[in-house]
Amino acid sequence: xxxxxxxxxxxxxxxxxxxxxxxxxxxxxxxxxxxxxxxxxxxxxxxxxxxxxxxxxxxxxxxxxxxxxxxxxxxxxxxxxxxxxxxxxxxxxxxxxxxxxxxxxxxxxxxxxxxxxxxxxxxxxxxxxxxxxxxxxxxxxxxxxxxxxxxxxxxxxxxxxxxxxxxxxxxxxxxxxxxxxxxxxxxxxxxxxxxxxxxxxxxxxxxxxxxxxxxxxxxxxxxxxxxxxxxxxxxxxxxxxxxxxxxxxxxxxxxxxxxxxxxxxxxxxxxxxxxxxxxxxxxxxxxxxxxxxxxxxxxxxxxxxxxxxxxxxxxxxxxxxxxxxxxxxxxxxxxxxxxxxxxxxxxxxxxxxxxxxxxxxxxxxxxxxxxxxxxxxxxxxxxxxxxxxxxxxxxxxxxxxxxxxxxxxxxxxxxxxxxxxxxxxxxxxxxxxxxxxxxxxxxxxxxxxxxxxxxxxxxxxxxxxxxxxxxxxxxxxxxxxxxxxxxxxxxxxxxxxxxxxxxxxxxxxxxxxxxxxxxx
Numbered sequence: 376x377x378x379x380x381x382x383x384x385x386x387x388x389x390x391x392x393x394x395x396x397x398x399x400x401x402x403x404x405x406x407x408x409x410x411x412x413x414x415x416x417x418x419x420x421x422x423x424x425x426x427x428x429x430x431x432x433x434x435x436x437x438x439x440x441x442x443x444x445x446x447x448x449x450x451x452x453x454x455x456x457x458x459x460x461x462x463x464x465x466x467x468x469x470x471x472x473x474x475x476x477x478x479x480x481x482x483x484x485x486x487x488x489x490x491x492x493x494x495x496x497x498x499x500x501x502x503x504x505x506x507x508x509x510x511x512x513x514x515x516x517x518x519x520x521x522x523x524x525x526x527x528x529x530x531x532x533x534x535x536x537x538x539x540x541x542x543x544x545x546x547x548x549x550x551x552x553x554x555x556x557x558x559x560x561x562x563x564x565x566x567x568x569x570x571x572x573x574x575x576x577x578x579x580x581x582x583x584x585x586x587x588x589x590x591x592x593x594x595x596x597x598x599x600x601x602x603x604x605x606x607x608x609x610x611x612x613x614x615x616x617x618x619x620x621x622x623x624x625x626x627x628x629x630x631x632x633x634x635x636x637x638x639x640x641x642x643x644x645x646x647x648x649x650x651x652x653x654x655x656x657x658x659x660x661x662x663x664x665x666x667x668x669x670x671x672x673x674x675x676x677x678x679x680x681x682x683x684x685x686x687x688x689x690x691x692x693x694x695x696x697x698x699x700x701x702x703x704x705x706x707x708x709x710x711x712x713x714x715x716x717x718x719x720x721x722x723x724x725x726x727x728x729x730x731x732x733x734x735x736x737x738x739x740x741x742x743x744x745x746x747x748x749x750x751x752x753x754x755x756x757x758x759x760x761x762x763x764x765x766x767x768x769x770x771x772x773x774x775x776x777x778x779x780x781x782x783x784x785x786x787x788x789x790x791x792x793x794x795x796x797x798x799x800x801x802x803x804x805x806x807x808x809x810x811x812x813x814x815x816x817x818x819x820x821x822x823x824x825x826x827x828x829x830x831x832x833x834x835x836x837x838x839x840x841x842x843x844x845x846x847x848x849x850x851x852x853x854x855x856x857x858x859x860x861x862x863x864x865x866x867x868x869x870x871x872x873x874x875x876x877x878x879x880x881x882x883x884x885x886x887x888x889x890x891x892x893x894x895x
Contacts, residue, residue: 376454376523378447378466378515383440386765387425388688389495393482394421395686401486402493405460408479424480428495431478434503436768441498443472443506445515448491456483459492462522467494469518470511476501513573520572531569531576534558541650542589547633548652549584551643555629601628601644602659613676615639615665630655637701639665674719677705677712681721685728690763692736693729734758740819742767744774748821751805751812777820778827781813785833793833804834 381389396402404418410427413419419427432441447463454462463481467473480495498506520527538552546562553560559570562581569577604626605618612618615632622628627648634640642655642664655661668676677700684691684699697706705714710726712719720726734756743749744767753761784796794804802813802820810825811834824831 376447376449376462376519378445378519380512380515381444381446383444383498384442384688385440386690387428387442387495388690389442389444389493390421390424390428390480391689392687393480393493393495394424396482396484396486402482402484404480405456405483405492406479406481409476410478428478428497432497432499433768435499435505438498438505443494443496443498445494446491447494448487448489450489452490454490456490459483459490463492463494465522466515466518467496469521470515471500471506472496474501510573516572527572527574528576531558531571535569535577535579539584539587541645541652543652544588544590546581546584548643548654549587551629551631551645551652554631555645555647598653598658601653605659605664609664609667612667614667618664618667632661671717673705673714674712674717677714678719678721678725681707681712681725685725689728690732690735691729692732694733694736696729731758731760731763735760735764738764741821742771742819743821744768744770745823745826747810747826748812748823751807751810751814752821754807755805755814774820774822777815777822781822781824781827781829785829 393402393404397404407414407419410419410424413423413427428442432438435441445466447459447466449459460481464473467479472479477500478496482493482495484491484493498508500506519525534553534556538549538556541549541552543549543552546567550560553569557571561568561570565581567579567581567584568575569579605622608621608625609618612621615630619630622630627646629645629647630642631645632639632642639661642661644653644655644658646653655664680700681696684696688695693707700706705712707713707721707729710721710730712721721729735758737756738749738752738758741748741752743752743764746761746766749761749764749766752758753764758764780800781797781802784800785793787796797804797813801815801817802822803816805812805814810823811829811831813822813824814820
């Protein structure tokens with residue numbers, strides 16, 4: 376049994392993910408608990424479920440990503456749906472998510488070769504406290520072992536004895552055997568550590584392993600055979616995980632790669648049938664082994680990958696996509712995807728969605744607390760879906776400080792132009808039919824001047840009384856003198872005051888879909 380804790384979210388996008396599976400006929404809502412009156416007169420909509428969880432979570436506004444989303448699966452179909460549901464309830468109780476009143480959604484999925492459930496709830500308990508999440512993944516594995524009655528240390532000892540029966544010529548090869556069994560192995564100061572489930576399960580002297588080293592396999596015919604097999608299945612695989620699965624299922628050979636997932640520097644072949652370990656470099660270079668597709672084919676996969684990201688998180692921004700694409704040595708910019716010197720425009724619906732999400736991200740940086748603020752910001756940033764913008768439960772403390780500072784400016788009768796003073800403070804004035812706003816684009820602040828009771832008459836520009844400037848010249852005697860020249864005044868104020876750099880004018884805010892500018 377496996378429990379995979381999936382990423383958190385502030386907008387509970389896991390509901391949309393599961394409900395889309397339901398609409399495609401590959402999942403169903405198996406259980407709903409503690410959602411008040413929702414579902415009394417029919418199946419609640421996804422939006423209703425999201426709103427309920429957001430309202431429930433708002434009792435603790437310190438938690439930004441309150442979604443708890445976990446997938447529980449078994450091997451094949453060895454467990455029935457009812458047995459999986461019973462296990463899920465035990466698991467949630469042990470993890471602290473089963474107190475009376477805790478909202479809970481359980482979905483059953485049928486789109487893979489193994490029975491699995493998806494559970495969605497909040498990380499906030501019914502009393503408003505945050506549910507403990509320290510060492511969450513390690514605790515999750517311990518809970519599974521406890522429920523199933525697994526003795527992980529005993530199993531580790533048995534697997535180590537089995538690994539010692541293999542033919543290996545180095546610690547790296549012994550490590551490859553253990554890794555193929557699902558363990559993490561490392562050695563330090565002459566001691567070998569065997570780790571599983573987030574904990575060290577066994578320690579043994581390195582000398583015990585070194586005593587088992589045997590001469591490496593020199594069968595050239597076998598190496599040529601393995602190279603031919605690898606090439607054949609490389610050409611029909613989409614990536615190294617697909618290739619690994621084919622080799623394990625068809626030949627009982629585990630491919631154990633070394634390095635980071637996106638920077639593999641080597642591999643071993645663990646032949647379980649013959650209990651031997653072979654160094655991959657003696658079979659086929661890792662660069663050739665992992666060369667699966669042409670750039671054009673990779674662009675197809677990258678585009679599908681972006682589409683899946685948008686499906687899982689409809690509000691994902693270009694910056695977030697960029698971070699995920701870096702592992703594939705690709706990136707997107709202004710609706711175009713780039714990879715290995717090749718480029719291709721994204722499908723219009725994806726490019727438009729990403730551009731919209733970039734703009735939504737800018738709006739949410741201002742943390743609007745009212746629909747009026749949100750609507751004004753959406754107008755500024757040209758967001759045509761205000762309903763997708765999350766509202767902050769209440770204004771931050773800094774909002775009050777800013778209002779007080781603006782009152783000082785408005786109340787200063789000695790100030791010449793209030794609007795100029797606001798500009799010096801980094802604010803520009805924006806208006807709609809109902810209110811006037813002061814907006815600071817650098818600090819991401821928006822103040823509803825109308826709602827806060829400011830004297831808007833003070834915003835009217837006063838005439839500038841400028842002294843003539845002296846312009847250098849020369850007298851008849853040849854000595855330089857300064858000539859008085861009246862400054863030009865067209866009644867439009869200073870050039871600085873009219874610098875409309877903000878979004879909506881000529882400035883660079885049309886460039887906000889550049890992933891590099893959206894670090895949050």
